[in-house]
Amino acid sequence: MNINFSFKCKTCNEITNARVGLSNRDVQPFKFSCQSCGSPIELNLTQTSFESINGAEVLEETLEFDEKTSFVDLHLDFPVSFAKYQMGLTPFMRAIQRIGFENYAAHNHRLNALNQLYRLSPELRQIINQYSKNIELFSRLCESKFGVKVKSTSPQDINAALYMVIAKVFFAFAMPNDNAEAVEKYSKITMQLSEKNKNALDNFIKEIIDTGFLKNIQEDCLEIYPKLLEAELPMRPALFLDFDANYQKELVAFRVSTDDFQMYKDLYKDISEIMSRQLVLVAGINNLIHRGNHNEFKEIGKHTPASLHDYADVAFGLKISFLDDSWYVIDDGVADNQLRNSIAHYKAEYDDITQLITYFPRKEGIKQEKSEQMYFIDFMRKILISYREMHRLHQLIKCLFNYYFFIYKK
Structure with missing residues (x-):
């Protein structure tokens, strides 16, 4: 209608x-x-x-x-053209032309889920806040608000309930089977490392547990979920682009019908910062696979990190270069260091009328001449793809906790 x-x-x-x-x-x-x-x-x-x-x-x-x-x-649900009025060529009809009825049905299924779930953002925040504070209240909220029963007060059962709630709420933002495939991959890797050299793997687990790194990065990830749920309105057309085969092949001035760039700059920056820290876990496992020591990187010169601790301080855009023959491949377009730095340092402009973002990624002194551009919908798509990468790596955090709970030092 x-x-x-x-x-x-x-x-x-x-x-x-x-x-x-x-x-x-x-x-x-x-x-x-x-x-x-x-x-x-x-x-x-x-x-x-x-x-x-x-x-x-x-x-x-x-x-x-x-x-x-x-x-x-x-x-709300589709990218909207800036084109002139054409009778009958409504946003819905344009959407069907771009993706077809079958893909529209899949998109609509996710939207219907969001229609029910977006109201639960306050309850989700309560659960995340109580996760490390009040197990009794956490358990009660999981069951009453999301139908997830906590089996016991043991850390492994509390963790299991938390991730069941996350899976329920955020399936609409994921690609099919993403979570299951990620968990299967991580479980296989940790089991192989445990069988090959359990002491080396346990040393890695001990360091990330004793330093509080694994717990801290888990808490950082958890802070993102309510923010993403609160961004579900501009995410709807970004989710549509999962099914648009011509997206990225043509420059289309799509409009997002709600919200603006200023509200979501920090969300993109925060997700990027978290992914940068998550790569520390990827690097530790990569070093175990190739050299049997989580602190030993491939020697590539004087800039080679001396340890995982040093690697944590490497800039996000450079971290990937130290992952030799990596077991984990970062999705294309996620590590956009130029965009992240431009946003972080206020070197981005937004045209409210065209929804065009202009950013200046190069060091040019007081001049700003060499710019890059993207539409707001492309920026929301960047956030969605970055979130998915962060969420997949959050499954690695869950698997490492499970290893610690069930296998470490046994």
């Missing part, structure tokens, strides 16, 4: 025709910018009614949808 109406910007009086495709989400908040002056306009709908509009006023009569009048297409 679509709603057509005309509105006038309260800042510049520009009149715009809007076509809004309705989602199955109970509350549907839209945020976009006036195409004339860039002022923010917020629109709130439900599945049955028009609730409110801020920054503009709706005209009593809907104007003719012609090329003379500004036009905006809006939909």
